[in-house]
Structure formats: C-alpha cells, structure tokens
Amino acid sequence: MIELRDIAVQQGAFALAGVTFRVAAGAHAVVMGPTGCGKTTLLEVIAGLRRPTRGRVLLDGDDVTDRDPAARHVGYVPQEAAVFRTMTVRANLAFGLTVRGRPSGPTVAALAERLKLTHLLDRRAVGLSGGEAQRVALGRALAFGPRVLLLDEPFNAADAATRADLIALLTDERARRPLTILHVTHDRSDGTAADAVLTNLFPP
Amino acid sequence: MRVRGFHWALGLIGGGYVVLVAAMLLADLSATSPGHLLAAFRTPEIRAALALSLASSAASTVLSLAVGVPLGYLLARARFPGRGLVELLVDVPLVLPPLVVGVSLLLVMRGPFGRAVHEVIPLVYEPAGVVLAQFAVCGAFATRTLRTTFTHLSPRTEQVARTLGCTPWQAFKLVALPEASRGVLAAATLTWARAFGEFGPVLVFAGVTRNKTEVLPTTIYLELSVGDLETAMAVSLLMVAVSFAVLLALRRLAPETPA
Numbered sequence: 001m002i003e004l005r006d007i008a009v010q011q012g013a014f015a016l017a018g019v020t021f022r023v024a025a026g027a028h029a030v031v032m033g034p035t036g037c038g039k040t041t042l043l044e045v046i047a048g049l050r051r052p053t054r055g056r057v058l059l060d061g062d063d064v065t066d067r068d069p070a071a072r073h074v075g076y077v078p079q080e081a082a083v084f085r086t087m088t089v090r091a092n093l094a095f096g097l098t099v100r101g102r103p104s105g106p107t108v109a110a111l112a113e114r115l116k117l118t119h120l121l122d123r124r125a126v127g128l129s130g131g132e133a134q135r136v137a138l139g140r141a142l143a144f145g146p147r148v149l150l151l152d153e154p155f156n157a158a159d160a161a162t163r164a165d166l167i168a169l170l171t172d173e174r175a176r177r178p179l180t181i182l183h184v185t186h187d188r189s190d191g192t193a194a195d196a197v198l199t200n201l202f203p204p
Numbered sequence: 205m206r207v208r209g210f211h212w213a214l215g216l217i218g219g220g221y222v223v224l225v226a227a228m229l230l231a232d233l234s235a236t237s238p239g240h241l242l243a244a245f246r247t248p249e250i251r252a253a254l255a256l257s258l259a260s261s262a263a264s265t266v267l268s269l270a271v272g273v274p275l276g277y278l279l280a281r282a283r284f285p286g287r288g289l290v291e292l293l294v295d296v297p298l299v300l301p302p303l304v305v306g307v308s309l310l311l312v313m314r315g316p317f318g319r320a321v322h323e324v325i326p327l328v329y330e331p332a333g334v335v336l337a338q339f340a341v342c343g344a345f346a347t348r349t350l351r352t353t354f355t356h357l358s359p360r361t362e363q364v365a366r367t368l369g370c371t372p373w374q375a376f377k378l379v380a381l382p383e384a385s386r387g388v389l390a391a392a393t394l395t396w397a398r399a400f401g402e403f404g405p406v407l408v409f410a411g412v413t414r415n416k417t418e419v420l421p422t423t424i425y426l427e428l429s430v431g432d433l434e435t436a437m438a439v440s441l442l443m444v445a446v447s448f449a450v451l452l453a454l455r456r457l458a459p460e461t462p463a
Binding site for chain 2: 044047048049068069070072074075076078080082083084085086087095096099100137140141144
C-alpha cells in the first residue's frame with residue numbers, strides 16, 4: 001500500500017501542495033497529469049530522494065517519511081532509465097541484490113528471459129535502444145523484490161507489442177507476490193494498464 | 205562537399221596555432237645539437253632533476269586528484285553555505301602569478317601553522333617542498349576539471365543506486381566514480397602536465413639545489429642564467445620527449461572514441 005498524506009514540496013518557483021491519496025496493496029495505479037505538473041517529484045518523494053516540506057509518506061502502513069531511500073524497499077524506474085553504463089546489463093539487473101550481498105544468478109536469468117534481455121546480458125549497458133534501456137531499468141528495479149514499484153513514463157520508448165508485454169509482466173509480477181505499483185504518465189492510453197487511475201492530484 | 209570547405213576554413217583558422225607550436229619546437233631544436241642532448245642526458249645532475257621531476261609530478265598529481273575528486277563532487281552536487289566562496293578560493297591558484305604562489309607558501313611556512321608542519325615534514329628548500337609547490341597550483345586544475353565532470357553527470361543513476369540499497373558512499377564508489385573515470389583521467393593528464401612544467405612556485409619555495417630540489421624546469425633556468433642556451437634547449441627537448449611519452453600513455457588508457 002502507498003499512502004500520501006498532505007504532501008507538499010516547495011522548490012524555487014515550483015510547488016506541490018497538499019497531495020493526498022492511497023493506493024491499495026497489490027494495486028496498479030496510474031497518476032495522470034500534464035508534463036511539468038510534479039509527477040516525477042511525487043515519485044522522488046515516495047522513493048526518499050526528495051524531502052517533502054510537509055506531509056507523511058506511508059508504505060504498507062509504515063511511516064517512511066524520514067527513512068533513507070536504501071531502507072524503503074522501493075523499486076524506482078526513472079523516465080530517463082538511468083542505466084549504469086559502466087556495468088554490463090547483467091550487473092545492472094543484479095545490482096540491488098549484489099549490493100546487499102545476496103545471490104543474483106537465478107533471479108537475473110529469469111528476469112532477463114521475461115524482459116527479452118538474455119542476449120544482451122554480457123554487453124556493457126551503453127548504446128542500448130530506448131526500449132532496451134527501459135527494460136533494463138525495470139528489471140533492475142524488480143530484481144531485489146521491492147514492495148513498491150514506481151514507474152515514470154515507463155512505456156515512452158515502447159511500441160504497442162512491447163507495451164503489452166511489459167503490462168503482462170507487471171500483472172504477472174503482482175500475481176506472484178505482494179507488489180504495489182504507482183505509475184505516472186501523461187498518456188491517457190496508459191490508464192488501461194491500471195486498476196486505478198488517479199487524476200486531479202495536482203490542482204493548477 | 206560543403207563540409208570539406210567548412211573544415212578547410214576551420215583548419216586555416218586553427219592551423220595558425222599549430223604552426224606556432226611547431227615553429228617553437230623547431231627553433232628549440234635548431235638552438236641545440238644532438239651532442240648537447242646526449243651530454244645533457246648523461247649529466248648526473250640533470251638525470252637527478254629528471255628523476256625528481258617525474259616523481260614529484262606523479263606525487264602532486266595523486267594529491268591533486270585526492271582533493272579534486274571530493275571537492276569537485278561537492279561543488280557540483282552539494283548545496284552548502286559558503287559554496288560560492290569555496291568556488292572562488294579554489295580558482296585563486298589559477299589566476300595568481302606562479303611566483304606569488306611560491307612567496308605565499310613561504311609566508312604560510314613562516315607562521316605558527318607552517319612552523320608546526322616544518323617540525324614533522326621539512327618543506328622549504330626540500331624535495332617535499334617541490335611537491336607542495338606543484339600541488340598548490342595543480343589542485344586547482346584538478347578540482348576545476350572534476351567539478352565540470354560531475355556537473356555533466358546526471359545525479360539520477362546515483363539516486364537509483366540509493367533506492368537499490370546503496371549508502372551514499374557506495375553509490376559514489378560504485379556508480380558516480382566509474383562514470384567519472386574519463387574526467388578523472390583528463391584531470392590527471394592536465395594536472396600532471398602542469399606539475400611537470402611548473403616553475404615559479406618551485407623556484408621560490410623549494411629553491412634550486414643540485415641533486416636535491418632541482419627539477420627540469422629549474423635546470424633550464426639555471427642553464428639559461430649561466431648563458432648555456434644549447435644545454436637549456438637540450439633539457440627543454442628532453443622535457444618535451446618525456447611529456448609526449450607520458451601523455452601518449454595516458455591517452456591509451458582512455459581512447460577518445462565514444463564508449
């Protein structure tokens with residue numbers, strides 16, 4: 001479950017005021033809004049990358065507002081993918097596990113298979129296409145078994161077929177284990193992927 | 205073939221500079237002889253100066269990177285009070301005349317802090333002083349290069365690493381630093397080249413004692429001051445040859461083709 005209570009962020013001329021919502025445990029919710037309205041900022045607040053000036057963030061009932069990003073167990077897929085280009089695709093996927101000293105082999109192999117990345121595993125993560133980079137970023141965020149997955153415009157670089165594949169993968173992932181997904185987009189058709197659509201979170 | 209014409213025009217404008225550098229080297233060559241070059245290389249004092257030049261510039265490069273990486277990163281990423289002032293201060297060695305850097309170092313060593321340091325590591329007119337004199341200038345070059353490097357790297361990958369379980373230190377070591385490796389190498393190259401050729405602060409702070417604090421730039425100064433242009437130019441060419449070797453080796457570490 002993701003719960004935001006009266007979250008406010010103020011940075012220079014940009015402000016986010018009084019955002020409150022709740023996404024049920026195991027749901028896939030989509031947040032709609034035009035470009036520049038603060039969708040990315042909202043995800044950063046939930047991931048712990050930005051401190052809100054006011055309000056609380058709760059994940060599965062725990063108040064994580066003051067908790068370090070490393071301790072929140074949140075998978076984050078930024079819009080620009082931000083793959084680790086000095087590492088191989090395999091090391092990218094395994095990162096969340098290796099940094100915790102956990103074995104990664106089988107998890108990474110299975111994820112790569114489902115994300116159609118197996119043939120790229122030993123390649124350095126530079127020069128990937130937009131869609132490949134996006135899939136690497138998604139796999140990297142899922143591999144360590146987060147309780148919450150945050151997606152920032154994840155289907156931007158995907159064609160219709162890839163999109164359907166990725167949505168199927170997310171649905172499958174939610175069926176296997178407890179995972180709540182929050183997905184922000186400006187694309188109305190992304191709403192079809194979700195079982196909840198949140199609009200008007202950002203009053204002008 | 206419009207591009208070719210465009211490139212020719214750029215080549216004509218930029219080529220003037222290349223010609224100037226080549227002309228200087230040729231002039232140096234014509235002012236000396238192979239005999240002088242060989243003699244210079246055989247002179248024990250000049251060999252000692254070459255050895256100290258190589259050792260001191262390597263040491264000051266390491267020191268410069270050791271401060272340049274954290275400082276460059278902080279200036280690029282962190283917002284803290286006095287950041288603007290720190291930014292100005294680290295640029296000071298770039299604008300100060302090199303001689304003034306040397307004099308300033310001497311004045312620092314005269315103070316209570318300097319005297320305390322002197323008890324532990326003697327610096328003034330000592331080989332270690334050569335390293336400090338080079339470092340005082342080169343730290344600024346390294347910091348500036350590395351600040352630019354980190355400014356151009358998106359903090360996003362580090363943020364993702366944090367969500368994946370990294371401490372800030374781990375995210376820096378595993379993600380940001382490897383991404384900055386080219387910049388670190390560029391900083392190392394620039395810093396080393398500058399340290400190797402550093403003259404003013406070394407002369408003032410470490411002096412020129414044969415077999416002790418003499419480095420190649422000060423050798424050239426000594427030879428010129430006694431009117432031996434041939435030997436001075438021979439040593440200059442020796443410096444050019446050594447620099448070429450080191451810079452080429454550094455370049456091999458980072459091919460310029462996009463990774």
